[in-house]
Amino acid sequence: MENRWIAYLIPPLIVTLLLVAGSQFVFIQNSFYQDLGLGRTGTDLTLVNYLNFFTDSFYLKTFWITIKVSALASLFTLFLGFPIAYVIARMKSRLAMLLLAGIVVSTFVTIVIKVFGLIIIFSADGVLNTTLMDLGLIDRAYSIIGTQEGIVVGLMHFTIGFSVLLLYSVVVTVPPSLEYAAQIHGASRWRVYQRVIIPLCTPGFVVGGLMIFNMCMGAFTSAALLGGGRVLTLPVLVQRTVMMEVKYSTAASIAFVLLVSVILINLISLIAIRRLRSARLVIA
Amino acid sequence: MQTWVEKVILFVWCGFSYVFLLSPMVVVMGASLHGGEFSAAIKFPPVDPSFQWYTKIPMQQFEALGLSLIVAAVATFLAALIAVPAALGLVRSNFRGKFIVTTIFRAPLQIPAIVSGIAFLQFYYLIYDNSSLMLAGTIPGMLIGHVFIATPFMFGTIVAVLQRFDHRLEEAAHSLGAGKWRTLYRVTIPTIMPGIYSGGLYAFMVSFADVPMSIFLTAPGFVTYPVELFYALENDFDPSILASSSLVIVFCLVMLLGVQKMVGLETLLRSGGGSAR
Numbered sequence: 001m002e003n004r005w006i007a008y009l010i011p012p013l014i015v016t017l018l019l020v021a022g023s024q025f026v027f028i029q030n031s032f033y034q035d036l037g038l039g040r041t042g043t044d045l046t047l048v049n050y051l052n053f054f055t056d057s058f059y060l061k062t063f064w065i066t067i068k069v070s071a072l073a074s075l076f077t078l079f080l081g082f083p084i085a086y087v088i089a090r091m092k093s094r095l096a097m098l099l100l101a102g103i104v105v106s107t108f109v110t111i112v113i114k115v116f117g118l119i120i121i122f123s124a125d126g127v128l129n130t131t132l133m134d135l136g137l138i139d140r141a142y143s144i145i146g147t148q149e150g151i152v153v154g155l156m157h158f159t160i161g162f163s164v165l166l167l168y169s170v171v172v173t174v175p176p177s178l179e180y181a182a183q184i185h186g187a188s189r190w191r192v193y194q195r196v197i198i199p200l201c202t203p204g205f206v207v208g209g210l211m212i213f214n215m216c217m218g219a220f221t222s223a224a225l226l227g228g229g230r231v232l233t234l235p236v237l238v239q240r241t242v243m244m245e246v247k248y249s250t251a252a253s254i255a256f257v258l259l260v261s262v263i264l265i266n267l268i269s270l271i272a273i274r275r276l277r278s279a280r281l282v283i284a
Numbered sequence: 285m286q287t288w289v290e291k292v293i294l295f296v297w298c299g300f301s302y303v304f305l306l307s308p309m310v311v312v313m314g315a316s317l318h319g320g321e322f323s324a325a326i327k328f329p330p331v332d333p334s335f336q337w338y339t340k341i342p343m344q345q346f347e348a349l350g351l352s353l354i355v356a357a358v359a360t361f362l363a364a365l366i367a368v369p370a371a372l373g374l375v376r377s378n379f380r381g382k383f384i385v386t387t388i389f390r391a392p393l394q395i396p397a398i399v400s401g402i403a404f405l406q407f408y409y410l411i412y413d414n415s416s417l418m419l420a421g422t423i424p425g426m427l428i429g430h431v432f433i434a435t436p437f438m439f440g441t442i443v444a445v446l447q448r449f450d451h452r453l454e455e456a457a458h459s460l461g462a463g464k465w466r467t468l469y470r471v472t473i474p475t476i477m478p479g480i481y482s483g484g485l486y487a488f489m490v491s492f493a494d495v496p497m498s499i500f501l502t503a504p505g506f507v508t509y510p511v512e513l514f515y516a517l518e519n520d521f522d523p524s525i526l527a528s529s530s531l532v533i534v535f536c537l538v539m540l541l542g543v544q545k546m547v548g549l550e551t552l553l554r555s556g557g558g559s560a561r
Contacts, residue, residue: 004464009373012366013385019432020391023403026410080304083297099302100549101540106305108536110493112513113529117308119517120315120328127311127328160305189290218396220496221510225517235398239499242402252406255399266394 024259031252041249049253059237059254066233069148069223070216073155074209077163080156085167086197090176107161114157115225119145146228154222159212166211170204203276210269214262234258309533316526326523337527345528348512355423355508356492359430360438363487364480366431367438372472375446393436397496404429405500421503429501430491437490438483445479478547485543489536 031049034042053059084103088096106114121128124141132138144150174197182192220235227236234254241251286294311328318327319334370389374382392400408419419425453475457467498508507515509532516525543549 005373005376006379007373008369009377009385012370012373013388015366016370016389016391016435019428020388023400023407023432024395027399027403027406030406080301083294084301087294087298097544097549099298101544102302102306104549105533105536105540106309108489108493108539109309109533110495110510110513112493112495112510112517113312113532114308116513116517116525116529117311120311120326121307123326157305157308160301189287214394218398220396220398221514225514235396235496238398238402239496242405242500248402248406251402255402258396259399262394262396 027252028256030249031256033249035247035249049250050257052250053253053257062232062234062237063257065148065231066217066235069151069155069233070213070219073152073159073216074212076152077156077159077212078167078205078209081160081163081167084164085171088164089168089171103161103164106157107165111154111158111221112225115154115222118150118153118157118226122150145226146230147226148231150226150228151223151231151233154226155216155219158219158222159215162215163208163212166208167201167204170201170208173204174200203273206276207269207273210265210272214265214269217262217265218258312526313530313533316523316530318523318526326526335527337523338531341524341528341531345509345512345525348507348509349528349532351506352492352509355426355430356488359427359434359491360484360488362427362431363435363438364484366435367442367483367487368473368476368480371439371442371446371476375443375449389439390436392432397433397494400429400432401497401500404432404497408501420501421506426498426501426506426508429497430494433494433497434487434491437486438480441483441486442476442479445476449475481547482543485539489539 030041032045032047034044034046034048036042084099088099088103091099120126122142122144123129124143129138129141133141144153178196178200179192182196183189187195218235219233220239223233224236224239227233232240235258238251238255238258241247241254314330315326315328316330316337317333317335318330319332319336374385374389395403404425405420408425412418412420419428449472453471454467457471458464462470493510494508495510495514498511499514502508502511509528513525513529540549
């Protein structure tokens with residue numbers, strides 16, 4: 001009986017392996033040849049692309065900016081996503097479905113359209129700038145394009161829908177009965193959050209936060225459009241190195257650095273899951 | 285019970301999140317209705333609402349939309365062909381190294397799409413060097429890339445459904461005399477259908493929205509809609525892209541309603557984002 005099911009597994013596994021291994025192997029291998037520009041590469045294996053990356057302050061600064069905007073964006077996303085997830089998880093009426101529909105639609109619509117909307121909102125004569133100027137809060141039009149703040153906002157739009165779905169699955173693991181129990185024993189609502197909901201959700205926040213951080217690290221579209229060529233992140237740099245400078249090996253080495261950092265974060269979150277799970281078992 | 289202070293805080297906090305979340309889409313749809321002069325073309329809130337830009341969408345954008353729809357539909361179908369047997373085989377069998385096999389099926393999710401994009405481009409160049417078969421800038425090449433990024437979403441949702449599957453249903457079918465193929469087609473597949481639908485929807489949407497993978501695999505005259513829009517925003521554009529973007533948003537809403545009718549949003553919630561990643 002068991003063998004029959006394993007037979008189902010073999011064809012898709014071969015296809016997937018071929019795609020994963022084939023594509024990843026080729027570009028990783030390319031990254032170890034010296035880049036001679038215009039798509040030409042040297043013939044000897046060398047680490048020169050990586051040496052360039054880790055000694056050039058431009059690349060290191062880009063790397064740092066990528067980490068910084070991703071960290072900020074994931075923190076803000078969790079902050080905005082948590083109340084929605086909590087409300088949807090606890091709500092009993094049909095309204096929850098409507099709230100959920102809003103989230104799902106926003107995960108479906110391509111990020112390019114959302115960035116387009118952001119560009120309109122933040123344009124010099126757009127809604128936000130004129131309102132703020134009328135209120136006297138700012139004295140000249142503020143643009144987010146080409147700034148790190150702009151990229152953070154873009155990354156938040158890229159991840160928030162997913163983060164709500166993720167946090168929802170965290171909140172539903174905390175049964176409402178625990179909240180009632182705490183309150184029957186005299187805890188205030190504030191104390192329920194402080195001592196019941198937040199502690200029980202923290203493992204989910206940590207793991208979810210790392211996943212969102214990962215998404216941000218690899219996010220291309222929003223970072224490219226809102227960075228406007230003035231602020232670069234690693235994914236944007238990969239695309240520009242290929243399309244504008246036609247340096248395939250250099251781009252491959254940057255992509256590999258990105259890939260390795262993302263995999264490292266994944267490993268950390270995997271270890272975090274294990275740790276937090278075992279810690280919880282001890283308490284129980 | 286929640287106190288009213290808490291309700292107010294949650295309401296304001298959620299309201300702010302929703303305004304943040306939905307405002308770009310509302311603004312795009314609103315601005316597309318602007319009917320004023322050409323010079324002040326992008327305006328929100330719109331002045332003299334009209335559908336003038338909807339009649340001026342150039343052919344190029346419809347072609348890009350058409351290509352995106354075709355690629356997403358075929359990629360979803362191919363992703364199902366890979367994901368359904370993979371999920372069935374993986375959940376039902378028990379062997380050493382199962383964890384590694386799961387990781388391989390989920391791997392494309394962990395790889396940033398931009399990395400996959402450049403990886404496939406160089407992969408295609410290598411194939412071209414060895415067999416003079418050019419995949420970059422062709423439909424098959426685009427499809428392979430999209431299947432690669434879309435399959436894990438389908439795999440994740442179907443695995444989630446299968447793990448809750450009641451084995452006794454199959455045993456019952458079997459003891460009532462159904463053969464193993466008949467059991468598969470009449471019992472197993474219909475029960476996991478909600479997972480296939482919602483996973484398929486995710487796969488479709490991931491493919492339909494993709495920029496970082498497609499941008500490397502396009503060619504002049506062969507551009508998917510999000511990439512077309514990306515280039516328009518990077519360079520300069522006229523308001524007709526507001527109109528076509530609004531059509532895409534409406535299309536996404538229609539898809540959402542379809543899912544709500546067919547399997548219900550809860551299925552999407554249970555099996556969607558969380559488990560897929």
